[in-house]
Structures are given as C-alpha cells and as structure tokens.
Amino acid sequence: MPELIEQMYCSQQIVIPPKFPYILKRYCKAAIKTQPYDLLRWSYEYFKALAEHREPPVKLRLEYPVYSTEGGLTRGCLKVLANQLSGMSEVPLPVLKNAWQGFCLDPHELKRVLCLCEVYLREETVPFLHFIAVAGGLLTKTLTHTMILLCETLTKEPDGGSAAIPVNEFLTMYKFLAKMDASKDVKYFNGYKEGETPQIESYVEEEQSEPPVDEENDSLSDDYWQDTRDLQKLTLINDHVARSRGLSVKLNMPIVGKIERSPSIERAGQIERENYLRERKGCFVL
Incomplete structure (x- = not known):
C-alpha cells in the first residue's frame, strides 16, 4: 500500500503537451465539418494523414442539410478528393x-x-479528369448540372466567383461524359460491359528452332559442289556413260580382243628352266 500512495498523481504532477489542446480542437472541428459515417475509421485516417504530412480527409465546410448518397460520396468529399489528387494527371x-x-x-x-x-481490372492508373467527371456525374441528374458541379469543384477561384477552369479540361470531361449512355443500366463483368468481349492480347510466338544439322557434313558437301574446276558434268543416257575428253584414256581407246593377263613370276621361272633344258638337248623352241 505505501507504494500505491507514492504513485498517486495530483494536478500539479500531470503534464499536458503544449500542442495537445490545439490538436484536439482541430480534430473536433474537422469531425463536425466532415460528419463521417464511421468516426473511428475516419479518425485513424485523419491522424495518419497528419503523421505523413498529407492533407487530411476534411471537408471545407459543413454540408447542411446533410447530403447523403448510396456510396457516401458528397459534393464536399469530391472537392477534397480533387484537391488531394490535383497534382497528378494519371492517378x-x-x-x-x-x-x-x-x-x-x-x-x-x-x-x-x-x-x-474503363480502367477496372485493365489499367493500374486512371486519368484524373475522367475520375472526377464520372464521380461528379453520380451526384447529378443531367449533363449540364454535372459540368456546373465539375467547374465548381476544380476552380481555383474563391467562393462566389465565376468558377472558371481551363477550356481543355472542360472539353476533355465533356467529351468523355457525352460518350456514355445514361438512359439504361449497364452491367459490368470483371470491368467489361455486358456483351463486350475483352481484348485478348496477341503474343508473338517464338520461332521454332530447326533441328541441328551436322555442320561438318553440310559444309563439306557445300564446299565440294561449289568447287567445280576439276569436275565435269556426266549425262546418263540409257544407263550408259557418255564418253568425254577428260573422262578416261582407256574409255577413248578402241577395244581390240581381250586383254591377257601377264604370267606370274613363278610361271615365268618354270618356262625359263624348260627352255634351258631343251637348249642343252639341241631342240630349242621359241
């Protein structure tokens, strides 16, 4: 018990950070102006944005009467989103x-x-003007009212001014919205309209490699037939080879009788001995 008594705090012991009242005051004003649907979730996003030095999700003023839509998007939210993303052409x-x-x-x-x-499950970025144009179109009923809202959202002039925006931005959003058919509901499947076939990317097929060829034989045959200095063309007629000047000397010679084989060395020696014996007997035979 003595330890608990020593840990007791009094008003003089409690130290409040100097900036805490200011931070709490700003937080309360932001919550009142924004009127978030989920206060706890919004508080987390609010302080996270302050810690990362980003513009917090706070409306510029209280929308009264409270303007509610099915998805929670309001004119005030659209204005803040446009300010947060205005520095990027592709978000x-x-x-x-x-x-x-x-x-x-x-x-x-x-x-x-x-x-x-037309970017859901297709692209990794969305054009800033296209996003603002479509989001503003969900808050109005006619194209004229949509363009008025977009001018009021993107203008840099103070409140009560002419709400002027660059002409090229106005034409870009107007042309994009004019292409849409808002007369009927359209269903989307995986980011594509009902009945619209997704574009299939065409891939270039790799060429199949040819079977390996024996380079040695191939080069040998090519080199052999390319060098035709010592070769002559032979024409086959009725299975006979036509005689030519450079074919062979024997083919050009006339054929007379049969070519007798010369006797062997053993037979020549035997004939010489027989002639010698006859010569000694006195009956030499040529």
Whole structure:
C-alpha cells in the first residue's frame, strides 16, 4: 500500500503537451465539418494523414442539410478528393483507394466509378479528369448540372466567383461524359460491359528452332559442289556413260580382243628352266 500512495498523481504532477489542446480542437472541428459515417475509421485516417504530412480527409465546410448518397460520396468529399489528387494527371489506383477510404466511402462505389472510366481490372492508373467527371456525374441528374458541379469543384477561384477552369479540361470531361449512355443500366463483368468481349492480347510466338544439322557434313558437301574446276558434268543416257575428253584414256581407246593377263613370276621361272633344258638337248623352241 505505501507504494500505491507514492504513485498517486495530483494536478500539479500531470503534464499536458503544449500542442495537445490545439490538436484536439482541430480534430473536433474537422469531425463536425466532415460528419463521417464511421468516426473511428475516419479518425485513424485523419491522424495518419497528419503523421505523413498529407492533407487530411476534411471537408471545407459543413454540408447542411446533410447530403447523403448510396456510396457516401458528397459534393464536399469530391472537392477534397480533387484537391488531394490535383497534382497528378494519371492517378495510381492504390493512391486513389487510400484517398477514397479516408472518407470511409463505399469501396463498391469506387469500383463502379472505375468501371465507368474503363480502367477496372485493365489499367493500374486512371486519368484524373475522367475520375472526377464520372464521380461528379453520380451526384447529378443531367449533363449540364454535372459540368456546373465539375467547374465548381476544380476552380481555383474563391467562393462566389465565376468558377472558371481551363477550356481543355472542360472539353476533355465533356467529351468523355457525352460518350456514355445514361438512359439504361449497364452491367459490368470483371470491368467489361455486358456483351463486350475483352481484348485478348496477341503474343508473338517464338520461332521454332530447326533441328541441328551436322555442320561438318553440310559444309563439306557445300564446299565440294561449289568447287567445280576439276569436275565435269556426266549425262546418263540409257544407263550408259557418255564418253568425254577428260573422262578416261582407256574409255577413248578402241577395244581390240581381250586383254591377257601377264604370267606370274613363278610361271615365268618354270618356262625359263624348260627352255634351258631343251637348249642343252639341241631342240630349242621359241
């Protein structure tokens, strides 16, 4: 018990960080202006953005009466998202997803927007103007009201001004929205419209390698037939070889009788002995 008494704190012992009241005050104002659906989740995203030196998901002012949609997206959220992503012409999908979750918006609504932008399960980035145009189109009923909302969202002028934006940005968003047919509901399967066949990427097939050839024999045959200085062409007629000047000397010689074989050395010696014996007897025979 004495240890517990020594650990007791009084008002003089409690030290409050100097910036804590300021941080808490800003947090309360941000929560009141934003009116998040999930306060705990939004609080996590709010302080995470402050720790990473990013713009927190806080609306510029309170929307009253509270404007609610099926996915949770409102005009105030769209304005803040445009400010957070305005520095990128092509927004990576992970960055967009983090910004979308900062307002605790429905992830299925984000998939719907990406399908309309024709990038869901196709690309890793989405054009900034296309995303803002489609998201703004979900908050209005006509194309005219959509373009007015987009001008108010992307303008850099103060409130109450003319809400002017560059002409090229206006035309890009208008042409993209004008191509869409909003008269009927469209179903999407894996990011593609119903009845639309996905584009199959054509891959270049590798050429099949030819079977190995004996280079030695191949080179020998090629070299042999290329060098024709000592060769002559032979024409076969009726299975007989035509005689030519360079074919053979024997083939050009006339054939007379039969060619007798010369006697062997043993037979020649025997004939010489017989002639010698006859010579001694006096009856030499040529």
